[in-house]
Amino acid sequence: MYIEPTTFSAEQYFTTQLPPPALYHDVKSQEEEGRAVVLVTCWVVTQPFPPSYVHNLVCDPHVPDVQFLQRYAVIFMHRQFNLQPFSRHYSCSTNPFLDLLDIDSSESQGATPRRSATPNKHEELLQVLIDYKEVHARGTLHNLTFVTVNDYL
Secondary structure, three states: OOOOOOOOOHHHHHHOOOOOOOHHHHHHHHHHOOOOEEEEEEOOOOOOOOOOOOOOOOOOOOOOOHHHHOOOEEEEEEEOOOOOOOHHHHOOOOOOHHHHEEEEOOOOOOOOOEEEEOHHHHHHHHHHHHHHHHHHHHOOEEEEEEOOHHHHO
């Protein structure tokens, strides 16, 4: 059986793909507010490239997320389960989130134990929480998750 060879057409591909839900509305509302919109991607290389070859600035824990979020509306495109703005401060291996919490079980027997932030982490946690709440109140962060190459495109 002979199969006619076909050529790839980017235009044809994109005319058959639906845009992410609510993306147009979110971008339009940011433009109406006078904010510039930037697209930031965060991806994980699954091939064994040397670290010097690929530098993923946004997922670098030393780069503040609020750097873009203070000045722009951000569409943050990331692989599913990757670190995201704000939560990247508490990665599982370098700064586990649960290490920031304490349980006070000194209350009376049967009472629900009180939960609180570890005292030496109060300021750090508070600043991240303040920034997070401000960004969400302004609606300037739109997360797009992808798993497959088709999702990414």
